[in-house]
Amino acid sequence: MAAPLLEVKDLKKYFKTPNGTLHAVDGVSFTIEEGKTLGVVGESGCGKSTLGRTILHLQESTGGQIFFEGQDITNVTAQQLKELRKNMQIIFQDPFASLDPRKSVSQIIAEPLKIYKVCANRREIIKKVGELMDTVGLATRLAHSYPHELDGGRRQRIGIARALALNPKFIVCDEPVSALDVSIQAQVLNLMQDLQKERHLTYIFITHNLAVVKHISDEIMVMYLGHMIEKAPKRELFASPMHPYTQALLSAIPIPDIDVPKKRILLRGEITSPIDPKPGCRFAPRCNYARPECFEKTPELREMRPGHYVACHFAGELKEQEGEPA
Amino acid sequence: MQIKRKRVQAVPDRQDDILSLKKSSQALEIWGRLVRNKTAMVGLIILVVLILTAIFADYIAPYGYDDQVLDDNFIPPCAEHIFGTDNFGRDIFSRVVYGSRISLQVGLISMGFAVIVGCIVGSIAGYYSGVVDNIIMRIVDIMLAIPSILLAISIAAALGPGLRNVMIAIGIGSVPQFSRIVRASILTVKEQEYIEASRATGASDLRIIVSHILPNCIAPIIVQTTLGVGNAILNAAGLSFIGLGVQPPIPEWGAMLSAARQYIRDYWWMLTFPGLAIMLTVFALNVLGDGLRDALDPRLKS
Amino acid sequence: MEKLLSIRDLTIYYASGKRTVKAVNGISLEIEKGKTLGLVGETGAGKTTTALGILNLIPKPPGKIVSGEIFFEGEDLLKKTKKEMRKIRGDKISMIFQDPMTSLDPVVTVGDQIAEVIRLHQTNSPKEAEKKAIEMLELVGIPGERYNEYPHQFSGGMKQRVIIAIALACNPSLLIADEPTTALDVTIQAQILELMANLRREFGSSMLLITHDLGVVAEVCDNVAIMYAGQIVEYGNLRHIYRNASHPYTEGLFGSIPNLNDEAERLKPIRGLMPDPSDLPPGCSFAPRCPYATARCHEEDPAVCEIEPGHLVKCHRYEKAEEGEHGSATS
Secondary structure: OOOEEEEEEEEEEEEEEOOEEEEEEEEEEEEEEOOOEEEEEOOOOOOHHHHHHHHOOOOOOOEEEEEEOOEEOOOOOHHHHHHHHHHEEEEOOOOOOOOOOOOOHHHHHHHHHHHOOOOOOHHHHHHHHHHHHHHOOOOHHHHHOOHHHOOHHHHHHHHHHHHHOOOOOEEEEEOOOOOOOHHHHHHHHHHHHHHHHHHOOEEEEEEOOHHHHHHHOOEEEEEEOOEEEEEEEHHHHHHOOOOHHHHHHHHHOOOOOOOOOOOOOOOOOOOOOOEOOOOOOOOHHHOOOOOHHHHOOOOOOEEEEOOEEEOOOOHHHHHHHOOOOO | OHHHHHHHHHOHHHHHHHHHOHHHHHHHHHHHHHHHOHHHHHHHHHHHHHHHHHHOHHHHOOOOOOOOOHHHOOOOOOOOOOOOEOOOOOEHHHHHHHHHHHHHHHHHHHHHHHHHHHHHHHHHHHHHOHHHHHHHHHHHHHHHHOOHHHHHHHHHHHHOOOHHHHHHHHHHHHHHHHHHHHHHHHHHHOOOHHHHHHHHOOOOHHHHHHHHHHHHOHHHHHHHHHHHHHHHHHHHHHHHHOOOOOOOOOOOHHHHHHHHHHHOOOOHHHHHHHHHHHHHHHHHHHHHHHHHHHHHOHHHOO | OOEEEEEEEEEEEEEEOOEEEEEEEEEEEEEEOOOEEEEEOOOOOOHHHHHHHHOOOOOOOOEEEEEEEEEEOOEEHHHOOHHHHHHHEOOOEEEEOOOOOOOOOOOOOHHHHHHHHHHHHOOOOHHHHHHHHHHHHHHOOOOHHHHHOOHHHOOHHHHHHHHHHHHHOOOOOEEEEEOOOOOOOHHHHHHHHHHHHHHHHHHOOEEEEEEOOHHHHHHHOOEEEEEEOOEEEEEEEHHHHHHOOOOHHHHHHHHHOOOOOOOOOOOOOOOOOOOOOOOOOOOOOOHHHOOOOOHHHHHOOOOEEEEEOOEEEEOHHHHHHHHOOOOOOOO
């Protein structure tokens, strides 16, 4: 088996807020192999975006370790970080907010090339920008357009071209299609899959859209209030989710079809924010199966089946109760 | 990879053409947008005329700026003295023409100074926030607490009279306002995702500030600058008035205004023409500034 | 079935400089009493404009209702005066907006915001309005004690509940919901959809649900209208749309959604982009993106054909079948 491209061990990111310490990412560990896609799902506020940004050092981690190609990159100097960024890139959610409105398409795509001085002269930059635009399916006549003149799908392609400019190995995709209409979303998803195949890219795909994550990922990790509560290969996860939250989440997806039997598990309440969390399962207050011990002891992540990890005290036992109405 | 190379080779020339126009075309584009804005062009033309007047004052002015003909004082505007004469019998038109040299210099240079220093200070405070921000902004607050004219007076008093010192004094006096405005706009802009995106591509702080943040807060800076020029001219007059600015008889619009105050009831022209000159300058800069702000914003391009 | 709302040939344009943005181009639709119609389409399809048109809330200028009729309970809303419309809005027809974060006034307590609607339309007594408002709060699952709290003290899902309470406060006969759950997380979306379904059953309101999510439509609606470039391209009940999607655009929409049940390696997106509504192509507006487009599609605007009873499609492919026999044109 290939060595993992990225390994994250017990990663923590806390924020200080006036009300206490917010545990946005709290002890998350995982590995990704080269050329694979790890999907990260969860509701807003579960720490999935923070996770991506912390790995890329856009935010400094509070604890834990990050390894990239076997090297510890948890603490790096500014110089090392700059080198690192050649290999690790990010695609943002909002294709409007993530593009400087005062820069033309070609300027935006050329920026990384200029920063790293990868091209010897302007001519080469121009050629490379043209190449990148071609790769992501943007007509070169748009080189002098500004982001506001383009639709969401094209804008997102600019974001992708910028991320690809330095030929990275690893890309964090932070909700890259959430702001797009379905027909455009499909175009962008296809593009990302093609690029992955062509360039052997490794993705972390952060989204709240479960259908999209199932489509594009190899493995899926579910997060809840900073904890990773379940991780499994995608088919396994969708076929037999073990954590009560995952079960509820999957049952809540509206399926675009009729005559599908639906047994929806409705959850009580809403996601809170993990400020100064007490020990115990963070999902317990909303869990339909919660027992006293759930409120006392934080469940460990256990491997219930090969590759299928769950953080729930009663993971195995809940299977039988699945059909029970909530 | 191979596929890609082939695709690129298929249209290399066209691509080069399209992309290589980049730099020059952008400047042209901004200029083109500015030209289409009629009010901005009026402002630009007025400003150019004013500057030319200042440069060629020696040829334009019919009299010297301190040619006193005491018998001819208080002549209302007529063919010989189109703006009339003042209490010393000096030709007001000539004095306004010569005055443009001093006033434009004071207005433009002191504001230029204030913009540059204000941007640097404000950027550092806004971008780095935290302790640096606190220290800088408290100093700025202290400076803001002192009326800018008072600040300018104390600086000018310390440096001694003279045109150069007036400009420095007024420039420093205006720095606090600029720092505040720049800092405030930077605080909003730096939270935008494209700043993070730029950081993710490995851009340095300097690059982020200069190439992404400042261009996106240009609007309030331009507005403040154009308004500031008028203030600077008037403040310079204030300094001249108390003997710290340009020394009489060198004409200067603001000084002419204050000198004319006591004659305002009987000899309106003494006050009106230098006043008009200041108004014209500020107006020209304002409309030009507005036009420039719009021209620089690609989102407003139609 | 009794028709509650029936729109005929509604056309709404916006003036934008010298150009005319053709937001809604001659749409016709009907909502029966107690039923839900899903209006599905992508950004810029004219869904929200249609909704605002029903409420007569199109900003004029630049907007202009060029033609059409909107019959609500037998009366043409477009012939109503401003004052009459104000009486209808919030009382007989109410609207739920997409973004719960911005559609509540941040400086008024949530209870007062509900009471305001009730005072406007039903009672003059503040006491009574407050009592009714508390009832409404509890109805949408918020404890009455939270009457005096401000919107920022509520989470997104809770705010949407408050908005639903405001919308239902006067027991409207028509509820227009513009992407009511788009801004919410799935588990919260499930809660809100459930709540809306229960309340509608209780109140017997009809609903026009505007959404881009075919999953939500499948769960909530009785009938579906697919909108593209200001036109309704396909109209039918759930079975017609989900089992026998006939318009190429509808097909394309289904092909674009990753399906949870079967695993396609690649999605089949619709190529190209939505046309600029100020410069619509001649002929069928979907023709430039349509995989089946013929020369005729680019020239001639297709007529609406009924390919099976109640299933309308606006596409040239079905016109021949129309002349022959009904219902034979299943794709």
